[in-house]
Amino acid sequence: AQSVSQHNHHVILSEAASLELGCNYSYGGTVNLFWYVQYPGQHLQLLLKYFSGDPLVKGIKGFEAEFIKSKFSFNLRKPSVQWSDTAEYFCAVKRPGGSYIPTFGRGTSLIVHP
Amino acid sequence: EAGVVQSPRYKIIEKKQPVAFWCNPISGHNTLYWYLQNLGQGPELLIRYENEEAVDDSQLPKDRFSAERLKGVDSTLKIQPAELGDSAVYLCASSLDGNTEAFFGQGTRLTVV
Numbered sequence: 001a002q003s004v005s006q007h008n009h010h011v012i013l014s015e016a017a018s019l020e021l022g023c024n025y026s027y028g029g030t031v032n033l034f035w036y037v038q039y040p041g042q043h044l045q046l047l048l049k050y051f052s053g054d055p056l057v058k059g060i061k062g063f064e065a066e067f068i069k070s071k072f073s074f075n076l077r078k079p080s081v082q083w084s085d086t087a088e089y090f091c092a093v094k095r096p097g098g099s100y101i102p103t104f105g106r107g108t109s110l111i112v113h114p
Numbered sequence: 115e116a117g118v119v120q121s122p123r124y125k126i127i128e129k130k131q132p133v134a135f136w137c138n139p140i141s142g143h144n145t146l147y148w149y150l151q152n153l154g155q156g157p158e159l160l161i162r163y164e165n166e167e168a169v170d171d172s173q174l175p176k177d178r179f180s181a182e183r184l185k186g187v188d189s190t191l192k193i194q195p196a197e198l199g200d201s202a203v204y205l206c207a208s209s210l211d212g213n214t215e216a217f218f219g220q221g222t223r224l225t226v227v
Contacts, residue, residue, distance in 0.1 A: 097212065104149075
């Protein structure tokens with residue numbers, strides 16, 4: 001079974017700082033990768049996803065993530081964060097195929113100070 | 115387009131009482147998931163449905179938890195009897211099929227006292 005590690009549990013930044021959240025997974029085969037965001041009081045929303053093709057994926061709100069197969073990583077980045085980016089961020093991995101389910105990391109809490 | 119709808123949003127019950135959660139997935143989505151999210155943790159799968167069939171329920175504590183998805187649309191998750199350790203957020207999600215991304219509801223926050 002695959003597992004997902006998010007090493008940064010809490011991140012505090014000032015506005016305009018750059019962001020990188022780490023995500024590593026354990027499965028060695030082909031994977032689908034996701035980043036979800038949960039704003040305070042709201043539901044989990046998909047930020048971006050990787051299924052195949054260009055390993056640099058661009059998502060909503062200026063976020064991007066890079067799939068590095070050799071490092072089993074899918075780190076989330078944003079060059080300049082805003083106060084409104086304060087939220088919980090979850091990385092998820094899924095093996096391709098309908099019989100597999102997404103497995104989530106424990107999440108990273110991001111606080112951006114204005 | 116309406117998203118995944120869950121009710122209730124919040125529920126407080128005494129231990130040993132029963133409780134039920136309801137989920138209406140996005141129209142046309144065949145796959146439905148129930149996840150459990152404890153404080154400071156990521157969602158953990160309880161059960162997955164493909165249409166009306168439960169295809170992955172290995173993480174569902176079957177002695178007290180049950181779920182159903184009649185007619186392959188709405189789903190209910192029940193706990194009977196509830197224990198203190200069941201306090202958590204119960205999330206419902208749906209996807210077009212097992213190969214596409216999941217869309218989540220707002221969850222039901224259960225507090226067992």
